Amino acid sequence: MKPIKIVHLYPKEMNIYGDNGNVLVIKKRLQWRSIPCVVAACGVNDKLPSDTSIIIGGGGQDAGQSLVASDLQQKSKTLNKLSQDGVPMLMICGMYQMFGHYFKTQDDIKIPGIGLLDIYTVGEYGRLIGNISVKTRWGDIVGYENHSGRTYLASDTTKFGDTAIKQGNNGKDKTEGATTNNIFGTYMHGPILSKSPIFADFLIALALATRGQNIELQPLDDAIESRALDVAKTRPR
């Protein structure tokens, strides 16, 4: 089998809040199972590899976001094709927003996204900041959110999970994140995959499927992961 290709989208521009850790988690959990993998950085002006198995994108600063906005439009067609093919994509915070239709800033400027997720985002004064716990089909997932944008889902778009009021997508409808095909968008930093090994392995299984491998993943010892999850749930917002 060709090695699993983990594509790290915009590692130079979108890399704060520890989201690079998601790439490390996927890589290590493959290596611990002796499944060959390579990490490919894909930046501005780089072509997305056609043999991509999984794409990871992180949060960034406003400046980083505007640097990648127009380049992402160039990649939109390929990303759409990969998404149709079932390639899993995990997009955090800023990248999550840009996978939607648009981001309207506080000054009423509309920055177009690529619309692979049927969502839109409106900038507001006052950020949603703090520890967050979300109920999902992979169990409780914890993270840390920090965003001024409020994201709204189209009525037929699936939320990533349920959370409490005053946090998550928009602070109002108790939803967090969104998913379409195998694209998963969320506001959760942490990095999210570090304390949710079930979700991480779910993404790995999807990545293996792009290589035609539908194998059962060998279980790993996740005692520290689940203890860290329990601790995080007890911490103040």
Added chain:
Amino acid sequence: MPGLIIESLSKNFVAKSLELIPGGVIIVTGTNGKTTSTKMLTHVLRGQKKVLTNSTGSNFVRGIIAAILLHSTWLGKLDYDIAVFELDEAYAAKFVDIYQPRGMIVLNVMRDQMDRFGEIDYTARLIQKAVAKTTEFVVLNRDDPRVQNMSKDAPKNIYYFRVSQALRSLFRNDDELHKEGDNIVGVGANKADVELIDIQKNGQIKVAVNGQDVQFGLSAKGTFNAQNAMAVLAAGLALDYSVDIITTRLSEVKAAFGRGESIKIDNKYLILQLVKNPSGFRHALISGAQNNQTVTMLAINDNYADGRDVSWLWDVNFKETGGVNGLVATTGSRATDMALRLKYDDIITDIVKEDLLVCLKASLSRTPAGGCLVIYTTYTAMLEIRKLLSSMTKVDKI
């Protein structure tokens, strides 16, 4: 906290008091190195002058008011020649509205406590505002693009410090933290007044001052302290001190509390390294790696003053830096998160105990006589650890 009461009583209090200091006020700001640099500059100036400083590490405007109150005569007169204040980014921006400083040192702008400030570009704008209101001179870091950018609003006397190309991979700015390997290219061939050329194992550093080579020793060990010394050297030049006097005084300064501070317990050596953000942690690990420790303890709290968000631990490469070795223990409210982070760098944690006292005792008991225990610790955990240690041995008061 007397400062809190006075602050609300009189907004003019600070301005009126500081106007009486003939040499004006020098502000030290930036994300990392404020406390050490303030201590260094104060010591350099104290060779000839009476210096008012907020030496308690209380770096907010309140701390300055407390310093003024504590050091005023009963007639309200401040008998000082010059003042050196450490201020964090947000308070530096507030302070300049109250009183315009004569000089300012801007060390760096790194990711830190973003749950308070939001973004580092925003933090840079706060400092830029403070720089614009500085009257006489600023000292800027040539290797940090966000700091270098502040030159456009600065008063006309700008003094730059930087590190040599050979040292650049040790001193990465935030945008360079994620680059692999040693190929870090400097901002350019721009001139700097002070350049760090080399750090030797024996603590000697080599510096080019306006192109002239100078060599001297530093009691405050560690890569970051050497960079702080460059900023202070540049500030000394701005204040018309001779290179000789500055370097002699600099070499005498001991590490600030928790910044590579060494404490002896029985026959064991304990080194405290404060860590607050990815860049600072990286420097602490590089410096810590030189101690050949038998036990490494990592104390991670997530209280408000530490920052509630612990995701920054994933922006630090623990393997590459070699600063975690020997027996490994993690502690603090996020002890498990730290152990989890190490696991993904293939480092096994031997002891995970959230309780600081329990972990400290276990780590000390596993440190042999003559051995060294290195503790990397967040801010609130450090305060607690120093308190625990003071019941076991002599620890300097903060």
